[in-house]
Amino acid sequence: MTELLSPVHDLTPSQTVGPFFHFMLTPKAYGVREIFTADLTQEGPGGDRLRIEGRVLDADGAPIPDAMVEIWQADANGAYAHPASPKPAANGFRGFGRCPTDAHGAFAFDTIMPGIVTTFDGAPQSPHIAVTLFARGMTRHLVTRIYFAGRDDLAADPVLALVPPERRSTLLAVAVAKGLWEFTIRLGGDAETVFFEA
Amino acid sequence: MTRLIYPLDGLKAHPPSLSPAYTSTVRRAPSKPLILLPHSLTEVTGPVYGHDSVVAGEADLTRQHAGEPLGERIIVTGRVLDEDGRPVPDSLVEVWQANAAGRYIHVKDQHPAPLDANFTGAGRCLTDTDGRYRFVTVKPGAYPWRNHHNAWRPAHIHLSLFGHSFLSRLVTQMYFPGDPLFPFDPIFNSIPDEAARNRLIARFDLSVTEPEWALGYQFDIVLRGRQATPMEEPHHD
Numbered sequence: 001m002t003e004l005l006s007p008v009h010d011l012t013p014s015q016t017v018g019p020f021f022h023f024m025l026t027p028k029a030y031g032v033r034e035i036f037t038a039d040l041t042q043e044g045p046g047g048d049r050l051r052i053e054g055r056v057l058d059a060d061g062a063p064i065p066d067a068m069v070e071i072w073q074a075d076a077n078g079a080y081a082h083p084a085s086p087k088p089a090a091n092g093f094r095g096f097g098r099c100p101t102d103a104h105g106a107f108a109f110d111t112i113m114p115g116i117v118t119t120f121d122g123a124p125q126s127p128h129i130a131v132t133l134f135a136r137g138m139t140r141h142l143v144t145r146i147y148f149a150g151r152d153d154l155a156a157d158p159v160l161a162l163v164p165p166e167r168r169s170t171l172l173a174v175a176v177a178k179g180l181w182e183f184t185i186r187l188g189g190d191a192e193t194v195f196f197e198a
Numbered sequence: 199m200t201r202l203i204y205p206l207d208g209l210k211a212h213p214p215s216l217s218p219a220y221t222s223t224v225r226r227a228p229s230k231p232l233i234l235l236p237h238s239l240t241e242v243t244g245p246v247y248g249h250d251s252v253v254a255g256e257a258d259l260t261r262q263h264a265g266e267p268l269g270e271r272i273i274v275t276g277r278v279l280d281e282d283g284r285p286v287p288d289s290l291v292e293v294w295q296a297n298a299a300g301r302y303i304h305v306k307d308q309h310p311a312p313l314d315a316n317f318t319g320a321g322r323c324l325t326d327t328d329g330r331y332r333f334v335t336v337k338p339g340a341y342p343w344r345n346h347h348n349a350w351r352p353a354h355i356h357l358s359l360f361g362h363s364f365l366s367r368l369v370t371q372m373y374f375p376g377d378p379l380f381p382f383d384p385i386f387n388s389i390p391d392e393a394a395r396n397r398l399i400a401r402f403d404l405s406v407t408e409p410e411w412a413l414g415y416q417f418d419i420v421l422r423g424r425q426a427t428p429m430e431e432p433h434h435d
Contacts, residue, residue, distance in 0.1 A: 009283045009420045011208040012397055013389045015371040016220075018356060020304040024294035024320035025358060030303065032320050035251045058225040066306075072245060072364050082243035084363075096245035119238045130240050130364055137222025139213035139388045141369060143235070162233055188229050195228050196235035197209070198365050 014140035019066050021134075026068065026100040038099035040073075040111040043092025047076025047112035052146065052173060052181045055105040056133065059188025063105025067135035069185075071097045071109055071146075073128075078115030113148070119158055126157040133185060142195045146183050149174045163194050170194050203237040204365060204423055208281055211397075213388035220384040221345055237365070244364040247290045249324060257323035259293075259335040267317035269298025269336030273406050274372070276417040277329040278359060282424045285329025286366075292358040293333055295319045300339030300353075309341050334412065340379055352379035352386060361421035372417045373399045 023030040041049060052071075056064040073095050074080050081089035081096075089095060099107040114127045129146040147154060149172040154160060160168050170193045173181035186193050215227035235241065260266055274293075278286040296302045296319060299311040303318055317336065325331050338353045354371040361367065373386065377399075380386055389395040397420075406414025 009279055009281050010394065010397065011211040011281065011422060012368060012370055012419045013211045013213060013394045014368060015213075015356075015388075015398065016385060017358075017369045018371075019306055020296075020302040021294060021356065021358075023303050023318065024292050024322075024356075027320060029305075030318065030320070032318060033253070033256075035247065035322075059227070059229065060225055062225075064226065070367075072240070072243075074240070080239060080243040082246055082363075084243050085239065094245065094247075096247075117239050119236065125238060125240075128240070132364075132367055134369060135226060137220070137224075137226035139215060139217055139220070139223060139385075141367065142215070142228065159235065159238075162236075167230075187226055192228060192230055194230075195232050197206070197232035198235040198237065198241050 016136060016139055017068060017134040017141075019136040021068065022100060026098060036096070036098040038097050038107070038109045040093070040095065040097050040109065045075055045090040045093035045112055047090075047115075048179070049110070050113055050179050050181055051108060051110050052129075052183055053106065053108045054183040054185060056101050056107065056135070056185045057105060057187065061186070061189055063101070064135055064187075065101055065103045065105055067101040067105070067133060069099050069101065069107045070132040070134075071111070072130040072132070073111065074114040074117050076112055076115050078117045116153075123158050124153065124156070125159060126151055126153040128159075131185075143198055144185065144193055144195050145171055146173050147171050148181065167194050202234075203242055204281070208422065211389070211391065211394040213390070217384065217388035220388050223388070241364045244362060244366065245360055247360065248288045251290055252322050252324050257321055257333050259317065259319060259321045259333065262318055263316040265316045267297065267314045267336050269317075271334070271412040272337050273332065273334055273408065273412050273414040274355065274400065274417060275330065275332040275406055275414070276400075276419060278325045278331060278361070278419045278421060279329055280361070280366070280421055280423045285325070285327070286361050286421060287325055287327045287329055289325045289362065290322060290360050291325065291331045292322045293320070293335075293355055295335065295338040295355045296341055298336050298339050300341035311339070311341065337374065345384060350379050350382065352377040352383050357419070359419060359421060361423060363423055366421040366423045368419070368421055370419075371398060374415070375399055375402055
C-alpha cells in the first residue's frame with residue numbers, strides 16, 4: 001500500500017478576490033502592464049480555432065459583472081505547456097487565459113480545440129478545458145470543465161461518468177456557429193453548473 | 199480512475215462557499231455539492247509564468263510614479279511552500295491593495311477617502327530558488343463596505359498565486375497583526391477554523407525592517423500540492 005504522508009504544512013486558506021482586482025489581475029484600463037490575455041491563439045498554435053463566449057450567472061440567474069474566468073488547456077496534440085507534460089506543447093502555446101466578465105456577466109476566449117489527454121490509467125478523456133471562476137462573494141474559486149457537445153467520445157469520458165447524467169449537459173459548450181461555442185456558468189437554478197473539488 | 203495525487207485533508211482550511219454573514223455569498227455559492235475530480239495531467243500541470251512575466255521594479259509599489267506614496271512604508275516578504283514544506287520557486291505572485299487612506303484606485307471604489315497620485319497599489323514578483331518573494335509598499339488603510347451597517351474591512355493586501363499546478367491556484371488576503379477589526383469582519387471570519395484564520399495574519403519581523411526606512415512583515419504561504427509524482431493505486435488490504 002502506498003501511504004500518503006500526512007501534510008507537514010497546513011494550507012493557506014483562500015479569501016475572496018473581492019470587487020477591486022481589475023487594476024492588477026486584468027489591468028489594461030489602468031495603465032498597468034498586462035501579462036495575461038483571453039486570446040490563446042496569438043502565437044499561432046496549430047489546431048482548430050474556436051471562440052468560447054459565455055456568461056456567469058448567480059443563483060437567481062442575474063449576471064455577475066465582477067467575476068474573473070481563467071482557463072487551462074492542452075494544445076491540439078493533448079500536450080500541456082508544463083514540465084510534467086510527457087510531450088511538449090506547441091511552440092509559444094501557454095494554454096492559459098484570463099478574462100474578466102463585463103457589465104452583462106459576459107466573457108470570451110479565443111483558443112484552439114484541445115487534443116485528447118489521457119488519465120494516469122491510460123483512459124482517454126474527451127477534449128476539455130479546465131475552468132477556474134473567481135468573484136466577489138465567492139470565498140474560494142470554483143473549478144469546472146468545458147467539454148464540447150456532439151462529440152462521440154463524451155460517453156466514454158471518465159470524469160463525465162462521475163457526474164449524474166441529468167447534470168452532464170451543464171459541462172457542455174454548445175456550437176452556435178462554425179468555430180463559435182457558448183458556455184454559461186450558473187451558480188444556481190435548475191441548470192446549476194457542476195463544480196468540482198479537486 | 200479514483201486516485202487523487204494530492205490528499206484532500208488540507209482543503210478543510212478553506213472557507214465554505216456559503217458564508218451567510220458575508221452576504222454576497224448567498225447568491226454566489228453553488229447549492230449542490232462539489233463532485234470529486236480525479237487528478238489527471240490537466241490538474242497536475244498548470245500555467246507556467248516565470249522570468250519572462252515580471253520586469254524589474256514591479257515588486258516596489260512605492261516607485262511606480264513621479265513621487266513617493268503617502269503612508270507607512272513596509273516590506274512584505276515570505277516563502278511560498280507546498281504541503282510538504284518544499285519551496286515553490288520561480289512562481290508568480292500578484293498583489294493589489296488600497297492606499298494608506300483605505301482607497302483603491304479601482305473605478306468602482308467610491309469610498310470618500312483620497313486617492314494618492316503616487317500609488318497604484320498593484321505589484322508582481324517571482325519567487326526565488328528558496329520560494330521567497332518580497333514586496334515594498336505602504337501599509338493599506340482599513341475601509342468601509344456595505345455588507346452590513348457600519349462594516350469595515352481590516353487592513354489587508356490581496357495576493358494571487360499559481361504554484362506549479364492547476365490545483366495549487368490560490369487567491370487570498372494577508373492581514374496585519376493586532377487589527378481591532380478582526381472580530382467584526384465576515385470575510386476574515388468566513389474561515390471557520392481559528393488556526394487557519396490566523397495563518398492569514400502576517401508576523402512583524404524586526405529582521406525584515408530596514409533602519410530609518412521601512413517596517414517589515416513576514417507572510418509565508420502554503421499552496422496545495424506535494425511532490426507531483428503519480429501515486430500507486432491504494433490497496434485496501
